[in-house]
Amino acid sequence: MSESTSYLNRTSRYVQIANDTRNTTLATRCGVADSFWTRWRGLMGQAQLASGEGLLIVPEWSIHTFFMRFAIDVAFLDHEQRVLKLYPALPPNRPYAGAWGAAAVLELPAGVIAATATETGDHLRLIPREP
Known part of the structure; x- marks a missing residue:
């Protein structure tokens, strides 16, 4: 089990993130950080995010990247x-x-935004899934 996967196993639930506007998938296994501890911890100290992984932080409107070891793509989402x-x-x-005005922050491996052509105004869909 990779270090990034072992961290995601500590989150309580997962979603798949689809970009309905572009008909693309941003993450197939995205952990949901919705408690004080998981929101505070975020991706600090992780070695990487594997392809298809991500972290959705809710509720949240700002982040930092202190104590992180790698670049990430970040999308700020409203309530819809x-x-x-x-x-x-x-x-x-x-x-x-x-x-x-952000209600959530989506953290993804660097390059996902460009690869999926995601743009401001796109509508993302959160699809519940099992760990």
């Missing part, structure tokens, strides 16, 4: 899962990034 703001390849150890 519309993309408000995108940060492709956000480098580690930045103070924070945020989006006014």
